[in-house]
Amino acid sequence: MNLKLWISFGAAALATSAAAQDSNxxxxxxxxxxxxxxxPSHMENVDTIYSGWRFRTSETQALQSDDFDNPGMIFVDxxxxxxxKVDGSEGKSCASCHENVEDFAGLRPTLPRVEExxxxxxxxxxxxxxxxxxxxEPWKWSKGNxxxxxxxIGLQSRGMPVNVAIDGDAAPFWEKGKELYYTRVGQLDMxxxxxxxxxxxxxxxxxxxxxGQINGFPxxxxxxxxxxxxxxxxxxxxxxxxxxxxxxGGEEFKALELYLASRGEGLVVETPxxxx
Amino acid sequence: xxxxxxxAAVAALAATSGFADGVEPKEVVFVDGAVEVSLxxxxxxxxxxxxxxxxxxxxxxxxxxxxxxxxxxxxxxxVGPTMDGVADRWSEAELRAIVANSKMVFEGTIxxxxxxxxxxxxxxxxxxxxxxxSAQQVEDVVAYLTTLKEE
Numbered sequence: 001m002n003l004k005l006w007i008s009f010g011a012a013a014l015a016t017s018a019a020a021q022d023s024n025x026x027x028x029x030x031x032x033x034x035x036x037x038x039x040p041s042h043m044e045n046v047d048t049i050y051s052g053w054r055f056r057t058s059e060t061q062a063l064q065s066d067d068f069d070n071p072g073m074i075f076v077d078x079x080x081x082x083x084x085k086v087d088g089s090e091g092k093s094c095a096s097c098h099e100n101v102e103d104f105a106g107l108r109p110t111l112p113r114v115e116e117x118x119x120x121x122x123x124x125x126x127x128x129x130x131x132x133x134x135x136x137e138p139w140k141w142s143k144g145n146x147x148x149x150x151x152x153i154g155l156q157s158r159g160m161p162v163n164v165a166i167d168g169d170a171a172p173f174w175e176k177g178k179e180l181y182y183t184r185v186g187q188l189d190m191x192x193x194x195x196x197x198x199x200x201x202x203x204x205x206x207x208x209x210x211x212g213q214i215n216g217f218p219x220x221x222x223x224x225x226x227x228x229x230x231x232x233x234x235x236x237x238x239x240x241x242x243x244x245x246x247x248x249g250g251e252e253f254k255a256l257e258l259y260l261a262s263r264g265e266g267l268v269v270e271t272p273x274x275x276x
Numbered sequence: 277x278x279x280x281x282x283x284a285a286v287a288a289l290a291a292t293s294g295f296a297d298g299v300e301p302k303e304v305v306f307v308d309g310a311v312e313v314s315l316x317x318x319x320x321x322x323x324x325x326x327x328x329x330x331x332x333x334x335x336x337x338x339x340x341x342x343x344x345x346x347x348x349x350x351x352x353x354x355v356g357p358t359m360d361g362v363a364d365r366w367s368e369a370e371l372r373a374i375v376a377n378s379k380m381v382f383e384g385t386i387x388x389x390x391x392x393x394x395x396x397x398x399x400x401x402x403x404x405x406x407x408x409x410s411a412q413q414v415e416d417v418v419a420y421l422t423t424l425k426e427e
Contacts, residue, residue, distance in 0.1 A: 187396055187403040188388040198386060199355050205339040206351035244398045 020201035021054035021210075024061060026270075033159060033268055040265040042166070045197055046211070051267050052219075052275060055201070055210040060222065064274040072151060072220035072272030075144070075227050079152035082145060088136025094149075097133065101156060108157035108269050112258045114169040119254045122150050123229070141248040147218040147227035154218070154271030161268050162215050164261045177259025180252055186243025192256075207276065213264045214257065216273025223276060230257055298411025301376075301393045309381040310369035315391065315411035320419025328409065328417050329359075335390065335409060335417055345424060356387060361426035372418045375409075390414060 026033040035051035043049075053061060063069050083094045083101060098104070112121045126149055127138040139146040166174040184191045195204065196212035203209070218227040231248040234256060238245040246252035298316035305311065314320075328335040330346055337343075342352035343359040366374065374381050377389035390409040409417065 183397065185396075185398045187399045187406070187408060189396065190386060190388070194386045195355075202354040203351065204353050204355055209355075238398075239400070242400050242403045244400050 021050045024054065024058070026051070026053055026061070026065060028065060028067070028158075031159060033270065034161075035267070037266040040262065043263060045193075046263075049213065049264060049267060050200075050211055051270060051273075052210040052213050052216060053270065053273060055208045056275060060274055060276060064270070070220065070272065070274055071225070072218075072227055072274060075148040075220075076152050076155055076272060078144075079148035082149060083152065088130065088134035090133065090135040092134045094129070097129075101152060103156075104153045105156040106160060108154040108271060109160045109163045111164070112173075112254055112261065113165060114173065117169065119170070119173045119251070119258060121249075121254055121257060122153060123249060126150070126153075142229045142232040144226065147229055150229070151218050151227055151272040154269060157269045158271060159268050161266050162261055162264045164258060164265070166258070166262045170258065173255045173258050174262060176252075177255035177257070180256045181259055186238065186241035188241040188243075190241045192237070192260075211263070212260065213267060214260045215264045215267045216270035216275070218271065219273045219275045221275050227272060230260070298415075301391050301407055304376055304391065306373055306377070306380040309373055310367065311372040311376055312369045314415055315372070315376070316415050318412060318415065320412075320415035320417070322416070322419040322423050324413075325416035325418070325420025328413050329420060334413065337417070340387070343424070359421065359424050361424060363422045363425045364427045366421075368418060368422050371421045372414065375414050375417055375421075390417075 021036075026035050033051075035054050037049060039046045039049045053064060063071065067073050080101075086093045086096075094101075108122065111125075112119050114120070123139075123141055123146060126146065130136040131138050139149075164170070181192045184194065192212060195209050200209045200211045214230045214233075217230040217233070219233075220226070221228050229248065231253045234253050235245040235248060246256075299313070304315065305313065326345070329337045329343070330349060332339070337359070338346055338349065338352055340353035340355035341357065341359045342354065345359070346352070362371070370381070374387075376391035378385050378387040379389055388408060391407045391411065391414050393405055393407045396404065
């Protein structure tokens with residue numbers, strides 16, 4: 001009975017709402033950063049992928065467009081100090097084995113990846129160094145020292161396109177991540193896809209829904225004034241929809257991280273990005 | 277006129293059925309995208325419903341639906357259709373169905389069901405077995421929505 005009205009109304013609403021991603025260019029140190037590219041072929045419902053940067057206000061965008069204004073760089077500086085700091089029973093620092101952090105250029109775009117049958121993230125690699133080679137305590141997933149270090153190492157690959165393996169050994173992890181992405185959870189009964197695939201570009205209250213890309217992580221959020229891990233963000237999303245979050249660093253979030261990374265295939269590393 | 281009749285009918289229903297907390301979520305009857313019978317038998321309070329509409333811990337409807345009647349608040353959502361004139365497009369029974377469990381009306385919708393208390397996946401413990409709104413809160417929101425007319 002009301003269907004016709006509903007449809008005509010919906011069409012009018014679509015025509016008048018102009019809230020999609022903007023058309024601004026991200027330029028850093030004179031280098032243009034690609035923030036939009038054709039979606040990888042495995043994505044069935046999206047034609048073009050956009051960096052989360054394109055969904056932010058011009059004020060927030062400006063903070064990421066100059067490293068002197070980017071608050072995430074304060075934590076990168078802290079990580080440079082941590083890099084040289086001896087910790088653990090072996091009397092070593094990161095610098096004892098890795099002379100130049102620049103040597104890690106190219107690592108961030110390939111993570112997470114499968115090593116000896118296990119899906120491994122940058123946090124896993126850092127903690128393996130700490131426990132196996134430094135004799136130090138592992139860092140907690142989303143604590144300041146860990147997010148600072150993942151930002152410093154990620155920064156070495158800034159501007160390089162995301163390029164994770166999703167076939168071979170990685171396929172079962174990727175499939176698991178994809179299933180999680182489309183599974184509705186919580187009292188509000190929503191999946192990642194409900195907001196970030198079906199409704200990106202629209203406002204949910206004061207928040208402009210992005211595609212949920214993770215090429216800028218860890219990301220400095222104005223909301224909590226610190227660097228945030230992708231798993232920390234997943235946890236926040238799940239809590240918002242009143243779902244019991246999976247564990248940071250657990251198999252579910254690692255699989256989801258791989259799947260999300262693959263949805264950003266071709267976008268460039270923006271670490272550390274600035275978001276709301 | 278019609279409204280008076282409906283109010284009288286609801287009052288009569290409330291007098292005869294005697295349920296205190298309203299219809300249980302699983303007992304709500306959907307017919308052709310509508311729930312004809314009030315969930316409580318108590319006429320909804322549109323003033324209360326207006327507050328529930330914007331309250332982030334209750335309906336939080338404004339997060340997804342723009343509504344000129346709430347113009348004193350900024351940042352209205354755009355995920356769902358605007359509520360302006362919603363009562364011209366849907367009957368009270370249809371609005372009740374959409375608020376109680378929109379999935380019974382729009383297949384696959386992102387809109388949460390506000391009056392179910394089972395069937396959740398991984399709900400936070402404090403929300404497990406609970407509906408987002410109470411039966412009376414649903415009636416209050418429905419009463420409020422029926423006031424949003426443009427014609």
